[in-house]
Amino acid sequence: MTKVVTGKTVEDAVKQGLSQLGVSRERVTVNVLEQPSKGFLGWLGAKKAKVELTLLSDPTPETIHTAEPHVSAHTSTTAGQAVAEAEPAAREANSSPKASTEQVDPYEEATRFIRETASGMGLDVDVYVHHRKDESILDISGPSLGMLIGRRGQTLDALQYLTNIVANRHSNKFIRIVLDAEQFRARRQKTLEDLADRLANQAVRYGKEVVLEPMPSQERKLIHAKLQQHALVRTYSKGDEPNRRVVIAKK
Template identity: 65%
Template sequence: MTKVVATGKTIEDAVEQGLSQLGTSLERVNVTVLEQPSKGFLGFIGARKAKVELTLLPEPAVDETKAAESSHMQDAPAQSVKEEHPVEQPSAAAAAEPASTIDPYEEAVRFVRETAAGMGLEVEVELRHGKDESIMDISGSDLGMLIGRRGQTLDALQYLTNIVANRHADGYVKIVLDAENFRLRRQKTLENLAERLAAQVARTGKEVILEPMPPNERKTIHAALQRHAEVRTFSKGDEPNRRVVIAKK
């Protein structure tokens, strides 16, 4: 089996289901998002699970020369005479050097490009390193498909990209994916929403419960209103349905 279609409540759940069916790890597959999850009307009518397609990548090609040499050594008769040769001891520097080093950021960039290609998109990726996180800027045409509704597809791809990168990192690395400056535009939208709802709560005295948001978006709402004179904010519920509440002080 080289390809499976899996479903789950979230894209992450669907990917985990697919990996379990294939019996492999994330870096050995291409992931294509077929359907975004939807809660449906009133939370259950017409609700739809996330659906992804996982395609197993081909195994790395075996070095035919080494394979032939190995086969020859196995078939050759044992020598009755042993020749003594001095064994050259490796230097301390050579012994300390790892046999191979995989750059987690290169693997992350490769994963994003291959995933985009699986969606029929040709993209360019620019990586910028910051103090606490690295920003991966994605450019190309028709990136709306990669961003998804309110950034849901971009968030899911970011989650998977961080899994791939951290499989090859010595320490924890954090990568933030952005496309067409979506993150900044989304931040401005949320800040404007927070101010508008805060004014409503201050006027009516009735608290407002926002729709479920990922942690980074909830943080934006909290930060926008933390110094507000008339309202306060807090979060309630469990992931992935955790919500921000704006209430009168």
């Protein structure tokens, strides 16, 4: 009796197959049909591992205490090598970087992730790291970065979120990374501060609350900070993420 099963890793697929067959590991041989692949950005085009489990007639003494799945003699040498290469990667992905004895530079991992992501978008970029007291700026340079920045920085913000996840998986303490490209952050801050002044004057002139469009938290903070000392208006936020908005009201 044979059964073909898929899983995130070879080991996951084997465990699911054993559960479906209702037997222990020493009762089967394992033939690896396909190795898993992460795909672009870790999920686009990702493929699961596929294994074939063959039920043995009787357990043999040699296999009763085996800790790893016994690979069938019919499994190709290439597949066997692929398993050997994939299993350490699977263990690393499922374990905490803090417990690893090999220290990986989180900023190097973040830089590599950004370059690979940009390459997937057809962009060749360089990344420069600048450390500050409470955060690190990863400045991206290269041609045609408009696609990487996106409308009002939405693509850059999404990439920043993912980059922080990647970096903190390899750090023993929390680190904060801010991505910038073509001085977009400074230009966006100037735009928001000018907008805050203009809408504050509008709130004073007409005596009505002015509700801004939904913004990410870092942009809302810029509006609040700009008008914090304003003599005639106050600000507050309302709504739930991702539709939380700043409101400017006359005092």
